[in-house]
Amino acid sequence: MVGLCLCLAPLASIAAEGENKPDTTIKADPVRTVMAVRRQGEFKLDGLLDEKFWSEAPSADGFKQTWPKEGQHSSESTLVKLAYDDEALYVGIINTNIIAAVGIVTALVLGFIVGIGRLSSNWLVRSIATVYVETFRNIPPLLQIFFWYFGVLSVLPQPKESIILPLGSYLNSRGVFLSLIHI
Numbered sequence: 001m002v003g004l005c006l007c008l009a010p011l012a013s014i015a016a017e018g019e020n021k022p023d024t025t026i027k028a029d030p031v032r033t034v035m036a037v038r039r040q041g042e043f044k045l046d047g048l049l050d051e052k053f054w055s056e057a058p059s060a061d062g063f064k065q066t067w068p069k070e071g072q073h074s075s076e077s078t079l080v081k082l083a084y085d086d087e088a089l090y091v092g093i094i095n096t097n098i099i100a101a102v103g104i105v106t107a108l109v110l111g112f113i114v115g116i117g118r119l120s121s122n123w124l125v126r127s128i129a130t131v132y133v134e135t136f137r138n139i140p141p142l143l144q145i146f147f148w149y150f151g152v153l154s155v156l157p158q159p160k161e162s163i164i165l166p167l168g169s170y171l172n173s174r175g176v177f178l179s180l181i182h183i
Contacts, residue, residue, distance in 0.1 A: 030088040034060040036082035039090060049081065049092045057092070068177070 037057045044051075059079040065072055081092040107159030136144070153173050157163060162170040162177075169178045 032060065034080065034082060035087065036059055036084045039083045039085045049094065053083050054081055054092055057083055 001176070007055040024072070033059060037053055039051075039053045041052070051134075059081050061079050063078050064070075064076045064079065065074050076098065077096045079094045081094075083090040083092070114129045114132055115124050118133065120126045153175070156171060156173045159172045159174055164170050165176075169176065171177075
């Protein structure tokens with residue numbers, strides 16, 4: 001899944017610097033920089049980075065995580081590109097997020113199973129599916145989020161006192177963490 005975010009911020013100082021061709025190199029650690037390219041021509045603010053100036057913009061990547069393993073490379077790739085014109089700074093972020101794809105597939109499978117369950121001739125299966133659908137349909141999503149956050153996650157232990165689960169997994173106030181099993 002690719003998520004895009006375009007943010008606008010006024011920039012008067014960059015417009016006054018002139019039209020010099022930007023340096024496209026990204027400096028090494030500890031300080032990294034990325035140069036913005038000047039946007040020219042028409043563009044549509046549509047969430048896609050398909051205009052020519054985006055392909056010319058250098059990208060910042062190789063981000064490191066701060067949690068759970070500080071200093072390690074990020075598990076999801078992220079690219080950040082910058083462009084500007086006389087009126088604004090444009091920030092394009094491309095993030096590959098595997099968890100969103102897994103969530104979509106899981107929701108599709110669960111919805112299909114529950115939908116078939118509601119059509120079942122078995123009274124128990126039909127009743128369980130009906131209760132599940134009617135419960136989640138009639139409770140507002142914000143109330144469900146509050147329930148899971150304040151009613152479930154807040155009563156779990158802090159990360160240093162995690163509950164150890166089988167297969168190297170653990171549970172704490174930040175969620176369930178599953179280890180990778182290498183075969």
